[in-house]
Structure formats: structure tokens, C-alpha cells
Amino acid sequence: MESLIDRVKGTFRGGVHPPQSKSLTEDCAIQQGAQPKEVTIMLSQHTGAICEPQVKKGDAVTAGQKIGDNSAFVSAPVHSPINGKVKDISLQPHAVLGRGMGIVIEAASETEPLKAPCADKFKEDFDETKYSPQQICEAVRNAGIVGMGGAGFPTRVKIEPNPKQPKETLIINGCECEPYITCDFRVMMEWTSQVIAGIKLARRATGCKRVLIGIEDNKPEAIDAMKEALQKGSNSEGIEVVRIETKYPQGGERQLIESVLSRNVPSGQIPPMIGVVVLNVATCAAIAEAVALGNPLTHRVVTVTGQAIARPGNFYVPVGESIGRLIDFCGGATEKSAKVVIGGPMMGLAISDLSTPVTKTTGSITILTEKQIGRAKLARQETPCIRCGRCIDACPERLNPTRIAHSVKYGDLDLAQKYFMTVCIECGCCSYVCPANIELTGFIKTGKVLLARQKKKIPG
């Protein structure tokens, strides 16, 4: 029987319940992707300073070799996932930036062995005390690890001790609240020991006393797997699995903190200001691999999904693999598809160029047809705002999306700021619920970009 404490679910204000659609891939074990022929390593795969290339056109590179770096504090190096030759260093399609500099590497041979996941090298009794916090931070930095949940913030910056802001609580994000995506779920199920090893290393580096692993209650198998592994393992006192409500955007770090700690990160600030560090489960797995085995972050698990995909699944692929090749590997689309989205349908970015490469933050590729999107939504048929207030009720940050969006629409950025536009986390809940089909999130995003440009133009 469930104890009372198990039945109490953490949650946050607002949010929405989109259809999960996770059944397409949740039972698909992580498999190898296609034999890579060519990869494109973007020099900007993270928040912070863009890497400088450290190789030239024509250079031979080996798997795991660092090929780009930047000495700035907030940055992360990039590595080659394969043995091969630098074919080109030029502007390439980029999921977030549109275009960005990328290093194109041609594989040395067509039969090169694929890099296999290393989860079997980790046991429950992993001893993290062999490594000092400095060693862990160095290894994480050198491996180029960034937050793999989506934002791509360099992990070293997050876990490094800062005397001004002591860290108390480490929260591990196993929510995976976006519909369709299952890569983190599979990582928790299959690489359980590796994830827990990474969590223990992160705890040692940050010096946090308390570790809370937040998992949504639609993944009871993952909750059980993590709990069981923690019980078997040594030195897991103070690490707790917290069952939280299945609701989007539960995996947003501000919402996750609200759900598990009942605290709110002040607007415009980041979790370290209240002594909290949030790390994604896949990031933890990467930390374990980097510290214990010295492997840089060159591969990740990507969910390729959507009702139109012939063979959806979860794949272990090199960073830099093109999205088009990945879709072809899954049998391509079986019916007319309207959108290819990098990420999930709520926050993901629609792309038109299928040569766009996978980056460290690409958790999923979702193919959507008109049926899933809805005809009116696809055609962007907007009707007038009836001021119903559903966007306000859905907003996890308690903003007034309709007022902000309409201020931006009519060009009044000052008014948009009076409604706290910059606090928006761009989760998309307001657009999702809007009965008038207004792209509220789209307008707010535009407003933020316009405001940033305005600030740049006017010095001081």
C-alpha cells in the first residue's frame, strides 16, 4: 500500500495537460543510430561564449578530440565524435540561431566501429569519494558538458562551488514534461546506475546536503527503478526520489523547484540565488562518463517520434548527425507531414532544413502532421481575443500573456514591460489554451528580441 507521503504530489501554479503521446517510443530501448558518414559540430551548442575552432580544413581528427573551445568562463568545448577529416568550417543551419559556424567532419572509413553507451561500466556501489570536487569540475569542463534538457547552460558553471552562494539543494530533473519525448525516461530505466553515479559526483562537486530527484507520476517504472538502485547502492543517504504531478511545464527548472521545495525563484534570477542547482538526468549520466571514464560529451540519446514516423524510437547518436539522416534511419515519414520540430511540440523549434545537425541539447525530433497540429492552428487562423483569461490561469509564472502579447503586437514595448514581459519562460501554455488561437508565446518572444535590440542600440 502506498504511504501517505507517496500520495502527496508536488506541483506548481498553472500549467496545462497536453496529450502525452509518449506510448509511441516509451517501450523502445535505446539503440544505435546509423553508421555516421559526416557530422557537423556546431561551435555554439550552449548558452555562453561561442567556441573558436582549434582545427583547420583538411586536418585529421580522432574520436574524442577537442576541436573547438573558448577560454570564457561561461562556455563549453566541443569534440569530434568520430575519426575523420575536417571537410569544411563554415556557416551551417542551426536549430536555434538559424545559421551558425560549424565544423564538418567526414568519417575516415565506412566501417568505423560505433561508440557504444557505457552504462554497464557503472555499478550501484560506485564510489564518488575517489574524486575531489576540483577534479570533478575540471573533468566536466573538459568534457564540454552542458545542460542536456534544452537550455544548454555549461554544467561546470552550475556545479562549481561559489563561496558567495553556498549550494544547499541539488534537484535532479527527471520530469520530461514535454509530450512525445522519452529519451530521459529511457536513460533512467536503462542507465540507472550511471545516472546515480553522476548524481553522486554532482553532489560531491556542489557540496549539497540534500538531493531530490523529481520524476512525474506518469513514469512509475522510472520512479521505482531509481528508488531501487538508490536502496542497493552505498552512500545514498540524503538522496530522495520525489513523485510529482504530470503537468506541463513540470520540467521547467523554476516550476520544478516550486513543486519539490514549495519555493519560488525570484523573477529575473536564477536558482543558485536561493541555493539550488538543477541538473537533468541525461546531464548526470554524461557527468559520470566524463569523470569516471574521461569521455567527452560526443553522443546523446535522441527520441525520433511522431505518428507519421515509420519506426519511432530512442537512438544513441553522435552529436552532429544530420536530422534528415536520422529521420531516414527511422524509415522516414509515412504520410504528409507539416512540421519537423527539434524538441517537443510545446517548446520545440520547427525547422525547414533537414541538414540541421543534432546538438548536445537535442533531446527529440518530433514529426507532426496536420492531424496532430489542428487545421486552424496550422493555418494560423486567429480570432479576436475575448479576454477569457485562460492564458492567465495557465501561466506558470502568473503573467498576463494576452496583455503582453497585444502590447507587442501594437508596438508598445514599454507597456509590455509593465506587464513583466521579460519574466516569461516561453513555455507555450498560453498559446496552447487560447481559444482564439492567438500565438501569444510567439508575440512575447518577438517582444523580448525587440527589447534586447532596443537596449543594445541605446548605450547606458
Next chain:
Amino acid sequence: MLSELVITPSPHISSRLTTRRVMLDVIIGLIPAAIAAVYFFRLYAVIVTAACVIASVVTEWICNRIRGREKPFESICDFSAVITGLILAFSLPPAIPWWAAVIGSVFAVGVGKMVFGGLGANIFNPAMIGRAFLMLCFGMMMTTWNVPATMDQNMPQIKTTENYTDARTQATPLGLAKQAIKSGKGSEIVNNQLKDLFYGNVGGSIGETSAIALIIGGIYLLVRKTITYRIPLAVILTTFLIAMFMSWVRPQSNISAWAHICSGGLLIGAFFIATDPVTSPLTTKGQWIFGIGVGALTMLIRLVGGYPEGMMFSVLMMNALTPLIDRFTLIIPIGGRPNV
């Protein structure tokens, strides 16, 4: 299969809820009141309702044509004009001539809504604008009531301005209540009618007499989350508390709080008129203020003003205050004001 890919901002899926669906829910919520209206006022109810709905829809179409809209029929499909027609009809006396109902509807949609730019842009509730217009133009018609068919098959007409002592055939309960306030006695006549008020077996406007039908419709809207509980609760509670206090102070001249709630369009106002999202505040706090304001103004008009009902003018007054209320009840983000 992956050609002509569409690029739009995220999110790429939606809840599939449409404005039309929201409006359709309001119409469904009004069905119990419509059934009650036909039951109590027979053909009168059918004629006036049909006149109002048809006139409202046609007016919207003509306005769209005049504005040069490419698809003048498109905005009809959101059903908002139908709702305006229905609510206006339900707030009119049964015996009003069909042509007067048409004039009211044309004014409601044309001046109350379309001149502001159509759905979502109007300041005042269009149906209440139409009713106010009729009140000013045809004062006599608007205060002439019928005895419901369930009491007298002939449905004789009675005017509020005359004096009545027979509880079975009086004008409206609130008309009687007004007399009680003036004369200082007679409130028990209305109080004894509470059962009739609850079922709708009294004189009054077409769709507002049956409390039970309006409550059923209101609960439907609440369950469907078409409206929030805040405005109806604030309106009803404020009215109830003021009425309670007054009937406690002077029981002879003031009818009971329950009678106030069940009469004079208070329930249709609380559930269907004051909750119009376009003309009520967006913010939670604002909605409480709005509801309390509507309730308090209604009671002020009923107790000291010149009209027996008061719902219409209080809603219109609070509509005018809505932009101001929204401005003064700014929503603060959950993480507090950012330091900028």
C-alpha cells in the same frame, strides 16, 4: 513526405478549444432558461426570442458587409451574436412587440458591439446596451408584464405602475417590493411566493423568472469552466448580504434576501451577463471587485433608486469601470516583481 515544412513559433499543438465552442457552451447553458421561458410565457417567449436572435445575427452580417470584411459570414459562426440576441430577449417583457425587440437587437449589436470593432473590442455588454435603449425609448412597454400561462391561461397584462394587492396576479415581485419600501408594509406578500420565484411561476422578463433553470445553466458553465465562480459568487453574495441586513432592520418594508436573489434578473445577470469575458476584468482580484460592485449597485438601485430591478444599469456601470479595475489590479508574477 517531408516537403513544404511549415515554420511557426512554438507551441505546435493546441488544446483545440475554440471561441465558438466557448460561445456554444453559453448557449447550452441558456437552454434550461429557454425551456422555462416557453413553459411560462408560451408563444410570447418564442416570438420575442426569435426576433432578437435573427435581428442580432442579421445586424452583425450587415455591419461586416459595411466594414468591407471579406467573409462577412465568418464572425457569425462564433455564435456571439446569437448569445447577444438570446440574452436581450430573455431580459425583455413577454408582451413586447416583435418590432421593438428587433429595434433593441439592432441597437445592441450595431451600436453596442460592431461600432467598437466587433467581438472582443466592445466596452459594454451589447445585450444590456440594447435593453437600456429600449428602456429609454419604450418605457411603458418595458414595464408591462404578463401573468404566466401557468397561473392564468389568458395571460393578462399588468403594469408596474398600478397598485396590486392580490399576490396571485401582481406585476412582478420586485414591483411589489418597491411598493413595500414606499409604504413600509407588504413585504410578506413576496416572501410567501418564494416557491413560485424559485420555479419561475411569476411575472417578469422572459428568461429571468425561473431561478432553478438559471442555476442549472450556471452550474453547467462552471463545470465546463466557461466562467469562473468569482463574479457570480461575488454578485450573489453581495446582494444577499445587503438584502439580509435590510430585511433584518426593517422586515415589514424589505423582502427577504432569498426573494431578492431569485427575482429581477439577478441570477441571469450573475451567471450570464456579468460574466461576459469581454466586458469584465481579466484579473482575479478585478473579478471580485467587479462582482461586488455589480451586487452593491443592484441593491442600491432596488432599495433607493427609481427602478425595481437594477441589474442592467449596475452591469453597464461596472463595464465602464472594467479597464480601470484591470489597471489597478496588476497581476504580480509568482516570483515577485523583477529588479530592473
